[in-house]
Amino acid sequence: MAATETVRLPAPARRDPMSAKILRGVGKLPLQIFLAVVALLWLVPTIGLFITSILPASEITTSGWWKIFAHPSLATFSNYSALFHNAGLTQAMKTTAYIAVGNTLLVVIVAALAGYAFAWLEFPGRDWIFIGVIALLVVPLQMALIPMFRLYDSFGIGGTVLSVILFHAAFGLPFAIFLLRNFFIGIPKDILESARIDGASELWIFLRLILPLGLPAIASLAIFQFLWTWNDLIVSLTFNVQPITVWINGQMRQFSSSIDIIAPAAFLSLVVPLVIFFAFQRYFVQGLLAGSVK
Amino acid sequence: MSGASITAEPPPRAAPPEPGGEGRSRYRAGALFLLPAFILLGVWLVYPTIYTIVRSFFGPAGYLGTWVGIDNYRTLFTTSTLVTAIKNSAIWVAVVPAFVTAFGLLFAVLTERISWAVGFKTIIFLPMAISAFATGVTWRILYQQNPDQGAINALGKTVSDAVTAPGVLSNALPSTTALQSKGGGLVLKTPLHPGGVALLGLTGIAPEDVPQGAQQAAKPSGQSGAIEGVVWKDFKPGGGKAGVVEQGEVGLPDVTVELRDSSNKVVQSAKTERNGSFRFTGLSPGTYNAGIGAATFAKPFGGYSWLGPKLITPAILIAYIWIWAGFAMVVIAAGLAAMPRDVLEAARTDGATEWQVFRRVTVPLLAPVLSVVFITMIINVLKVFDIVIALAPESTQANANVIALAMWRTSFSGFDFGTGSAIAVFLFLLVLPVLALNVRRFRRDA
Helix, strand or coil: CHHHHCCCCCCCCCCCCHHHHHHHHHHCHHHHHHHHHHHHHHHHHHHHHHHHHCCCHHHHHHCCHHHHHCCHHHCCCHHHHHHHCCHHHHHHHHHHHHHHHHHHHHHHHHHHHHHHHHHHCCCCCHHHHHHHHHHHHHCCCHHHHHHHHHHHHHHCCCCCHHHHHHHHHHHHHHHHHHHHHHHHCCCCHHHHHHHHHCCCCHHHHHHHHHHHHCHHHHHHHHHHHHHHHHCCCHHHHHCCCCCHHHHHHHHHHHCCCCHHHHHHHHHHHHHHHHHHHHHCHHHHHHHHHHHHCC | CCCHHHCCCCCCCCCCCCCCHHHHHHHHHHHHHHHHHHHHHHHHHHHHHHHHHHHCCECCCCCCCCECCCHHHHHHHHCHHHHHHHHHHHHHHHHHHHHHHHHHHHHHHHHCCCCCHHHHHHHHHHHHHCCHHHHHHHHHHHCCCCCCCCHHHHHHHHHHHHHCCCCCCCCCEECCCCEEEECCEEEECCCECCCCEEEEEEECCCHHHCCCCCCECCCCCCECCEEEEEEEECCECCECCCCCCCCCCEECCCCEEEEEECCCCEEEEEECCCCCEEEECCCCCCCEEEEECHHHHCCCCCCCCCCCCCCHHHHHHHHHHHHHHHHHHHHHHHHHHCCCHHHHHHHHHCCCCHHHHHHHHHHHHHHHHHHHHHHHHHHHHHCCCHHHHHHCCHHHCCCCCCHHHHHHHHHHCCCCHHHHHHHHHHHHHHHHHHHHHHHHHHHHHC
16 A cells, blocks of 8 residues: 555655745746636535525525525525424434444454455465455446345345345445455564464454554545445435435425425535545545555 | 554463364364355345346346346347437446546646645545535536526526627517518518618517617608618507507617618618617619518527436536546546656656656556546446436436436336346446456456
């Protein structure tokens, strides 16, 4: 993961006279303006959604959200307070949280166990089995929707949060095992060997050495799994579970007349991912790079 | 990796592991550690994959249904909705990976030269955290057709109004059948000779749309060698008589009137006075047609129908590129950071321009990273689903259809599990070679 830790470039440590600095700054002005415009364009959609979500219904249907800059007093949180009293939405938020947290825990535990086995336990055909697990990355989840829909039906667990958690966990595993195994294998061998010589059980080594030492990779994985399941639509939609994405999707038929519900609900749905993203940006980027650059 | 956490003493064990038994217990430990993963992968990935492949050769209903051979695959390539989906997915693959990689490269290279690179990258990367579904909702608000509601059409209107101003009388209609519409304007049906009079009456003009300074309409009488006329609002409170200039009806100033000869060439044009009158003089004998130019009736910009059947796919593509450009930028920026700086510096010292350095040094060195981004995007694009559901209104979802969405609709709206399985297998076959490349890379690095 050498490449992953230097996402930001260190500033070149040159010592130039002030005048040269100013000159360079002026020379870069067109570039600065261009990038500022790009950044603004990238922000506008999210800002637009937020402003739409705080306008009264009567205003949204007659005029654009940007009118708020001329009439700031229009802003109201009544849409949000209405949503918080909407039993359907609060239930959907809870469902979303259960799915995201449950899946994240399950994937982290199962993948850490398997990753440790692939990295540090010896058994026949280990590396071939590992390649087989990675090969499962090719399976798009669409391949499993029909059979699992039927299977869930016959076992009567369709429509439960658990059915969605297990589905997500299985499809998260190949990447998760790959990520953790590759991180665990970088842990110095001496540490494990000396613990084994001291008579530590594999479980003890796993819990007391591997997990703490593997924390950076586990954090990346957890964030990815959390966001992936928090943001999911297709799996829950298929198995008739209603997290927030599916709940909003149910309101979409009357898009313009329900916009005072849809916009704040959509914004609520992205607040949690945004907070997670800002809080753990480093791990997020690391996980992303581990998945693509390696 | 700090040493603090690894100095913890393992629990003392009285008996040392007996020789020979250690290896077997290690195997057993391996099996136990792998068991949960194998159960999940076996039940949720391996079994379904086999089932779906088999299922794709059977009819719509039942655990397997009746054997239909390759009929489901034939359906896939002959049903128009499914063909649309395949075509759209092809467009996605052709457009999105290239744009995402290009934007990522552009942003990654340009941000190296600014001091607020971290802020810029955070902003561009932000959409990656948001669900594709919420992105769809967000962009659907931006794409609304009415320029008073959709921000993108509002921008279009601002530009359009600046380039071609809407006509002074964009909603006006002829007051009698003597005026015919032609090429966006209105033309008097009966040809005129010099000395004739052209009465161009209009209705359908709201009081606030009457140009400022309008006066009582003139009553042209005719003059030899010239054609005189009037453009007026052929309506007064109470109605009035159509086609006749009456007291209380106002002329329409600043309207461009055109006079065409018998070969339909514009020979003269004039602007109306405050009382609506105009006059063409110095005419040679012959027949002429008088009319009002098209510019007068130019409609204001009504907004593009982004969510309509024609533009819906491009509209979704734009939103999708907005999400993924940040991903490409971050991955490429990491590749840039890992690049040997001295190579770049050497090229610059040798007098290469910035463009040459970029084209001849940076891009070739980045080629592996660029191809990773490109391939990752091909896979993502083939599986695209949520954003189409969220952005395309029910009425145009068929036009915006893509393979993954077609699979879902066929299976869970149409409950044709046979064709649904066939679409899933088709998708699987499409991503297979792409991901095989990735797996080979994983193996090399593992």
